[in-house]
Amino acid sequence: MSATMRDVARLAKVSIKTVSNVVNDYPHIRPETRARVEAAIEALGYRPNLSARGLRSGRTRVIGLAVPELRQNYFAELADSVIAAAEERQLSVVVGQHGGDRERETAILREGLRHTDGLLFSPERLGQEDQELFEVDYPLVLLGERIFGAPADHVAMHNTSAAQAAVEHLIERGRRRIALVGAHPDGRLGQVRPSDLRLAGYRRALTEADIPLDPTLERPVAPWHPQNGVDATRELIASGVEFDAVFALNDTLALGVLRALAEAGIAVPDQVAVIGFDNIDDGRFTVPSLSTVDTGRDDIAALAVAMLAERIENGTAAQPARLVKTDFRIVARESTGTFEADPTDVGD
Amino acid sequence: MSATMRDVARLAKVSIKTVSNVVNDYPHIRPETRARVEAAIEALGYRPNLSARGLRSGRTRVIGLAVPELRQNYFAELADSVIAAAEERQLSVVVGQHGGDRERETAILREGLRHTDGLLFSPERLGQEDQELFEVDYPLVLLGERIFGAPADHVAMHNTSAAQAAVEHLIERGRRRIALVGAHPDGRLGQVRPSDLRLAGYRRALTEADIPLDPTLERPVAPWHPQNGVDATRELIASGVEFDAVFALNDTLALGVLRALAEAGIAVPDQVAVIGFDNIDDGRFTVPSLSTVDTGRDDIAALAVAMLAERIENGTAAQPARLVKTDFRIVARESTGTFEADPTDVGD
DNA sequence: GCAGCGATATACAACGTTGTAGAGTCGGCG
DNA sequence: CGCCGACTCTACAACGTTGTATATCGCTGC
Numbered sequence: 001m002s003a004t005m006r007d008v009a010r011l012a013k014v015s016i017k018t019v020s021n022v023v024n025d026y027p028h029i030r031p032e033t034r035a036r037v038e039a040a041i042e043a044l045g046y047r048p049n050l051s052a053r054g055l056r057s058g059r060t061r062v063i064g065l066a067v068p069e070l071r072q073n074y075f076a077e078l079a080d081s082v083i084a085a086a087e088e089r090q091l092s093v094v095v096g097q098h099g100g101d102r103e104r105e106t107a108i109l110r111e112g113l114r115h116t117d118g119l120l121f122s123p124e125r126l127g128q129e130d131q132e133l134f135e136v137d138y139p140l141v142l143l144g145e146r147i148f149g150a151p152a153d154h155v156a157m158h159n160t161s162a163a164q165a166a167v168e169h170l171i172e173r174g175r176r177r178i179a180l181v182g183a184h185p186d187g188r189l190g191q192v193r194p195s196d197l198r199l200a201g202y203r204r205a206l207t208e209a210d211i212p213l214d215p216t217l218e219r220p221v222a223p224w225h226p227q228n229g230v231d232a233t234r235e236l237i238a239s240g241v242e243f244d245a246v247f248a249l250n251d252t253l254a255l256g257v258l259r260a261l262a263e264a265g266i267a268v269p270d271q272v273a274v275i276g277f278d279n280i281d282d283g284r285f286t287v288p289s290l291s292t293v294d295t296g297r298d299d300i301a302a303l304a305v306a307m308l309a310e311r312i313e314n315g316t317a318a319q320p321a322r323l324v325k326t327d328f329r330i331v332a333r334e335s336t337g338t339f340e341a342d343p344t345d346v347g348d
Numbered sequence: 349m350s351a352t353m354r355d356v357a358r359l360a361k362v363s364i365k366t367v368s369n370v371v372n373d374y375p376h377i378r379p380e381t382r383a384r385v386e387a388a389i390e391a392l393g394y395r396p397n398l399s400a401r402g403l404r405s406g407r408t409r410v411i412g413l414a415v416p417e418l419r420q421n422y423f424a425e426l427a428d429s430v431i432a433a434a435e436e437r438q439l440s441v442v443v444g445q446h447g448g449d450r451e452r453e454t455a456i457l458r459e460g461l462r463h464t465d466g467l468l469f470s471p472e473r474l475g476q477e478d479q480e481l482f483e484v485d486y487p488l489v490l491l492g493e494r495i496f497g498a499p500a501d502h503v504a505m506h507n508t509s510a511a512q513a514a515v516e517h518l519i520e521r522g523r524r525r526i527a528l529v530g531a532h533p534d535g536r537l538g539q540v541r542p543s544d545l546r547l548a549g550y551r552r553a554l555t556e557a558d559i560p561l562d563p564t565l566e567r568p569v570a571p572w573h574p575q576n577g578v579d580a581t582r583e584l585i586a587s588g589v590e591f592d593a594v595f596a597l598n599d600t601l602a603l604g605v606l607r608a609l610a611e612a613g614i615a616v617p618d619q620v621a622v623i624g625f626d627n628i629d630d631g632r633f634t635v636p637s638l639s640t641v642d643t644g645r646d647d648i649a650a651l652a653v654a655m656l657a658e659r660i661e662n663g664t665a666a667q668p669a670r671l672v673k674t675d676f677r678i679v680a681r682e683s684t685g686t687f688e689a690d691p692t693d694v695g696d
Numbered sequence: 697g698c699a700g701c702g703a704t705a706t707a708c709a710a711c712g713t714t715g716t717a718g719a720g721t722c723g724g725c726g
Numbered sequence: 727c728g729c730c731g732a733c734t735c736t737a738c739a740a741c742g743t744t745g746t747a748t749a750t751c752g753c754t755g756c
Contacts, residue, residue: 002485004742015706020744028703045485050463051408052742054399055711062410062442062463069428071629076424080417083445092442092462094410097431114440115398115410115463137350137393226633255633262635281419285574285603287610287635352712363736368714376733400712403741699756706749711742719736726729 003044012040023048063308064113065120066096066105072224072252073280074297075122078143081301082120089309100124100223112138117312120304123147124223127193139311141304145194146323153311154323155304157295159194162328163201166275166293167247169330171209173337175245175273178206178217181232181257182249185220198249198277216241221253229256237264244272245336251276251283251292258286258335269337279331288334296326351392360388371396411656412461414444414453415470420572420600421628422645423470426491429649430468437657448472448571460486465660468652471495472571475541487659489652493542494671501659502671503652505643507542510676511549514623514641515595517678519557521685523593523621526554526565529580529605530597533568546597546625564589569601577604585612592620593684599624599631602638606683617685627679636682644674 005019012019014037021029022037029037040046054060065082067075083093094113098104102125109126110133112119118139126133127147134140134150141153170178180202184195203213216239219232229248233256236243246261248254254276258268266272268288276283276292283290303324311318353367360367362385369377370385377385388394402408413430415423431441442461446452450473457474458481460467466487474481475495482488482498489501518526528550532543551561564587567580577596581604584591594609596602602624606616614620616636624631624640631638651672659666 006742016742017707017744018705021705024744028705030704033704047459049403049742051399051402052711053744054463055397055403055713055741056743056745058711060399060463070418070424070431071421071428073419073421073424073630076418076421076427079424079427079443080419080445083418083443087444092444094440095427095431095443096435096440097428111395115402115408226629230633255630259633259635259637281574282421282603282630285578285607287607289607354712364712365714365737366735369735372714376735378734381734397712400741401714403711403743404713404715406741697756699754701754702752704749704751706747708745708747710745713741714739715741716739717737719734721734722732724730724732726727 003046004049005046007044008037008040008046011044012037059312060115060117061090062092062094062116063118063120063305063312064094064096064108064116065122066098066108066113067122068100068124068223069097070095073282074250074252074278077280078122078297078301081298082305085302085305089305091305091309098124102126106130106133109133109136109140112136118308120308124193137316139308139316141308141311143300143304146192148192151321153307153321155300155307156323156325157300158325158328159197160201160204162293162295163198163247163249163277164205165201165328165330166277167202167205168209169291169332169336170245170247170273170275171205171211173245173269173273176211177214177243178202178211178245178247179236179241179243180218180247180249181229181236182221182224182253183218184222195249202247214241217243221249224250224253226252226256226259229253230260231256233257233260234264237261237266246272246274248274248276251278251280251290254290254292254335255282255286258288258290268335273337274335283331283333286335291333291336292331293328294331295328299326351394352397353394355392356385356388356394359392360385407660408463408465409438410440410442410464411653411660412442412444412456412464412467413470414446414456414461414467416448416472416571417445418443421630422598422600422626425628426470426645426649429646430653433650433653437653439653439657446472450474454478454481457481457484457488460484466656468656472541485664487656487664489656489659491648491652494540496540499669501655501669503648503655504671504673505648506673506676507545508549508552510641510643511546511595511597511625512553513549513676513678514625515550515553516557517639517680517684518593518595518621518623519553519559521593521617521621524559525562525591526550526559526593526595527584527589527591528566528595528597529577529584530569530572530601531566532570543597550595562589565591569597572598572601574600574604574607577601578608579604581605581608582612585609585614594620594622596622596624599626599628599638599640602640602683603630603634606634606636606638616683621685622683631679631681634683639681639684640679641676642679643676647674 005016008019009016070076086093096113105126122143146154146156221228221232246257248257279292279294353364356367357364418424434441444461453474470491494502494504569576569580594605596605627640627642
């Protein structure tokens, strides 16, 4: 069907290898020969067969990205950044979704994503107790979460201290009865899922401020969908427990929290302040705009792609597993009582 | 490094081809032989090399999806659906972003996405006048937009009638001064970009209701980002022109419209009704929730994957280019004055 | 004048898989 | 009893590319 090097070679009256050399910018080719080959390539519309190249070289130049779901804004934005970072290195990205399903997470880890040289994996249900699943024989970089002992590189965020900073931001604004929306149920001791780490940061902030912990303020939500944020907030309100702030464990949940508070006629931030986590784009446009924690998503993507590319290049065993944590910063917007200084833009 | 069929064959004491037959479920194999091969596969952790298989078969079982940007919710949700639909057919999806950049759109079309058997392409800048670019030699399905004369399958939406229905929805609710946010500038006659088609629907609805067109109500915005929706709405308000409704050409813009109206203290829907287009998930959780048009995104994804798979199977020339348009429906929410009936859920 | 080198080009093999052709065995049927 | 077909398995070639080895030429330096 489409032209091969053989066809090009025939037309240009050179050997197949010479065509290959032209395509790969091998230096020692006479300009005239090169021109003839290039003309033939152009004439035939030749494009290299990447399966053959992949077979020969053992590399496909495709990487995998596995996330829970693209429809969660955070992951869409993460994928956006990953694809952009990969493109700079001439890598393609196959995207897979596991939907936070243990089976599917496990299956993806076991098989890798098909056709790829390595995998960027953002776990949801899998955690510390699944350590051995992460011992795979291909290059793997874990995103967002840390699995202790797993022999894979990690690009993590400062879940705990960033969460702590978010809650401190609320405390600084005089809030004392701070609800948390998004704890994961079925937690076991020593868990390190993002929800557990952020919960730990929440508790640490309160403890250090001498505010007593109140279990009725910690609302479990899974999965982190806005509707579940709505439901949890409605329950919180209905429970009659007093609160003057909500820390939503991610922005997606926070959208639901804002919605439920509005429905109940509770003013934000006057009666209840709200802060989220992740800094998704949409948070700039809610009413009120959403304070949040920026966890360095673009940096995570760029670093992760760089680490993966390096592992692919140098082999999995070249050096021990590395851990990078990106910087975070509080993004103060209207939902915690901070108003924008710049009237020409809603944003951070 | 990793085991090949040769290794498996050696261990199981059979020929390479027999291993291949086992892997591919060839029926005539003695149960005992099959068991021995499967044991060897298990023992060696053998997994087929897809580059080799792709080279041999001429198929990679990977398809490409090219969208403007994943961070636009609509495209993230579309990609989500496409990946899910592809997975049912055991296809992987490479995602590329062109950012609405003409050069990059053109480059993707010319090259296809690397390693793929076919491409799902969602154009933004390219349109009718670029018809010849869509004459490619690989299976191609265009999403959302129709390029007349291009020899490619299309899965389009009823842009014009859906937009007309959205505006009629506003008219039915007594609105007469309906602003439009999101027209694309530099329009030429006969353009069929989504923005042009939706604009046409808007005008048709007004004309049929004997409402005069007013150019000052048609606000250009490009690209369709929420911030640009904010800006356009601020300008609309500042211009002093009277309006009692806004039709945003997509939901992403509508988020910005809602935000700008809230900033200006304009009540939605009491003073100004707002309707969007696309039915992204987030629209259920805005305050007020966003009325919109559901354009059958899941159907688009499923149909497009099916059509592409069929083209890959049967060849590009098997039948002439097909055009499918998905059904649409108005989703009435609070922003046009419709309140939810079901108190347990925010949504449609 | 020739060894040696760089420039240029080629032939061949190999990457791991699967389609084709065919060999061998066995049971059943005429 | 002999043949046919179904079953089971194998050898070989080919998919398109690139690494390695090699051939040829012209030039440089001694």
